[in-house]
Amino acid sequence: MRKCVPCASDRVITVLAVIVCAAAAIFAFRQLSGGEQPPVVFLSAGILFSGVAVRTLWRMGFMGSWGFFYDDEKIIFALSRKDRREFRWNELRNAQENAKIRIFCQSFPEAWYFYFPDKKKIRQLAAIPRMEGYNELAAMLRKKEVPAEKTTGRSAVSEKEWLGQIYHEIFGEHLDKDNRGKR
Numbered sequence: 063m064r065k066c067v068p069c070a071s072d073r074v075i076t077v078l079a080v081i082v083c084a085a086a087a088i089f090a091f092r093q094l095s096g097g098e099q100p101p102v103v104f105l106s107a108g109i110l111f112s113g114v115a116v117r118t119l120w121r122m123g124f125m126g127s128w129g130f131f132y133d134d135e136k137i138i139f140a141l142s143r144k145d146r147r148e149f150r151w152n153e154l155r156n157a158q159e160n161a162k163i164r165i166f167c168q169s170f171p172e173a174w175y176f177y178f179p180d181k182k183k184i185r186q187l188a189a190i191p192r193m194e195g196y197n198e199l200a201a202m203l204r205k206k207e208v209p210a211e212k213t214t215g216r217s218a219v220s221e222k223e224w225l226g227q228i229y230h231e232i233f234g235e236h237l238d239k240d241n242r243g244k245r
Contacts, residue, residue, distance in 0.1 A: 064202075066195040067129035080118050087112035130189060130199055139176060141185050147178060151206045158209055161232050167203075167210040174203060174210065179232040184225070 090108035094101050126143030137154075139147040149157055157163045164177040174189040189199055203210070229235075 063131050063133050064195060064198060065129055065131045066189055066193050066199040067127060069192055069194045072192070076118065076122060080115050080122075083111045083115035083118070087115060128187070129193065130187075130195075132199065132202060139178070139187055141178065141187055145185070151208070154206075155209050164228055164232075165208060165210040166213050168213050172200070174200065177228055184229060184232070 087108050087110075090104045090111060093099065094104040094108060097104055124142060126140075128140050128142060131138040131140060134151075136148055136150045139149075141147065147163070149163070154163065154165070158165060161179060164179075166175040166177075167173075168175065172191060176187045176189075178185040178187070189196055191197075193199075
């Protein structure tokens with residue numbers, strides 16, 4: 063089975079960021095106990111950096127090996143360690159029509175976006191050129207003629223509108239502040 067996963071350098075950079083944040087938190091807490099500066103500064107810095115380090119470690123453990131795993135018969139979308147969605151290539155069109163998955167192909171810069179609606183939110187997985195095995199995955203998606211909506215590069219403003227449109231098509235309501243929390 064072939065795979066398209068984040069490159070090793072991204073994982074190394076994440077681990078280095080955790081180490082730097084943990085070291086900054088240790089320094090801040092050490093200065094809190096014996097420093098000459100106001101303790102509020104070091105307490106807040108220690109809490110901030112330790113929170114970032116702990117959350118990043120938790121996400122690394124929770125997400126596990128995420129990415130795309132595929133062969134000639136099927137594709138597996140690994141959203142996290144526990145959440146894996148498997149489709150046969152010929153089932154993708156029906157899955158899109160039944161709102162189980164939405165697929166978009168961005169032409170410049172080239173990327174593939176996969177959206178999975180859940181009961182309360184939309185899960186997202188993106189295949190970008192920096193990932194290991196991206197070219198093979200993109201070639202397989204084109205070979206299998208995966209039904210994807212074509213998009214061009216978009217700005218942050220239009221991305222919110224785009225996600226709002228997906229949310230409206232799947233859940234039948236608009237994605238805005240007024241609808242949050244209402245049942």
